[in-house]
Amino acid sequence: MNKVSILFLSAATLLGMTLLLYVLKNKNTPKALVLNHGLLATLGLLSLVIYAWIYDTKLLTPALLFLLAALGGFLLAWRDWLGLSIPKWLAVGHGFLALVGMVLLLASA
């Protein structure tokens, strides 16, 4: 299950980095990328939390980071869909949290 979550979260990271480029260049984000990024990240986070809870509690730290990143991601998507400005610091912060979580996850795997 840990490998499954790594797979989902890695795919989400790739899409997330692409989306970050769009945000930093002040361009509209392609919604198929946003939706797939969100779906993959949700699946990855859920499988990680379940795995950490049952088998390996030291993975709760990266899970917590991913959870915080997810909250930021939700806020970003909400603002994006409603046509509100997307704070670049929030987009970068969201990505940074997820990246740290990914590094910790890979280190613990």
Add this chain to the structure above:
Amino acid sequence: MKKQSVWLHTADIQSNYPSLKTSLEVDILIVGAGITGLTAAMQLKQSDKSIAVIEAHTIGSGTTGSSTANLYVPVQNYYHQIAAKFNRQVANQVAQSRKTAIDYIETLIRQYDIYCSFQRRPWYMFTKLPENKLIIEREFAALTHCELPVAFTDELPLAIPFSRAIKLANQARFNPLFYLQGLAKVLVKNKVQLYERTPLTSYKEHKDYCVIETPAAIIKARKLLLATHVPVGFNFLQMKVFPYRSYAIAAKLSEAFYPNGVIWDIDNPHFSISSHSMMGEALDLLIIAGNHHKTGQAKQASHRKQQRAVVAYLKKHFKVSEIEYEWSAQHYQPADGLPYIGLASRFSKNTYVATGYAADGLTYGTLAGMLLADKVQAKSNPWIELYKTPRFTPLASAAKFSKENLNVLAHYLADYPGSVEACDYSAIKPGQGKILEEQGEKWAVYRDKNNQLHRVSAICTHMKCLVKWNDAEKSWDCPCHGSRFTIDGDVIEGPALSPLKKKLFYRGDEPI
């Protein structure tokens, strides 16, 4: 042939009222001078409240002016279906409320002597197909239960062969633009402030009042009525009403006989046939409407082909002398089959909306105006509860809600890098509109007959869906929530408040 509705052409729709230039404070602000907004204003004018109405374009120039001008108790969502989704009592209430709305229109016309060709006449519904007989029979039973004088008939006032038909007497027709212009005169005499060419650009509800922005002024109002066909800006109701476009043509017949009535051909595609008078009382125009499809999603190869199917139907069944008018109109189908009339959201206390009339908007719009006025004044009304919003009707809404929102999701999923209709400008021929991508951004590009390119962002400013080209009306239509834009990005209708971002072409440093 004119590419606008007969009502918009025959009425003087030049702006008769000023646009709002200075800020304003009123008790009640009504946004939208269509049939809903002006009916609400008529009901409110006798209160001691100060009232203002703002209209983005001119009175009735939106959906009311593009209607087929028929008033009838029956509904597109059939009473037998409403009875099945809710119960017979609800169907009965809907019928009685619609009958009251038509009677109310007639009362106003008589009271204020409004010249608008109002005439009582029958409504018919027929099928050519034996398999659709059951629908007619079920609707007959439902209308009978609603205590309406419906009867089976062996005769229709036209020469189309049919297998089953019903007739309901005492429905009506009128000229909706003349009617609204008459109401506007009465309102202004009663100190209601009326402003045309005053679009709403944003609004915010505070604890005890609302702040509404227009391009030149700010309005502070204790109550805000959004009579805008669909709530503008973002609203969760947009997940419960779904935009459709249907096509209408008005023609002169070679014979002097015009069928007096509104006649529904319920076979697929559905068509409505009705006769009207351009001016005066004599019937001299036949209007055929129908062949609807979801906005931005023509079922046939193009919007233009959808429109031609209506012309083909007309020519198949009538001897046409000349097609005089050709237009189309938008309607919003509700998830559970009933309009939503009431507070704008669960959190609203002072903002009201009315939407989801399906293609029965003149009668429902009038009813909505009456109900909103009563609701704002905290007056009791037996039908407020029936149409109230927010409302939770999962069993009645589930199927349509799921189907339509999955359709929206599919359109979002179609927006990925490289999902374009043209690789470069040379692929766009004169008269065509296509989506292309430049430096990671999608643009909606139209090449006009003079070879000039018009380039605007392809992302709808309402909720970021990719717009689609409408070749019948030369507009960019959003397939998700029904916003429509001109070739230069200005909002025509729908929930979007901002225009599409324009990108000019440059020769050197000079914009072309």
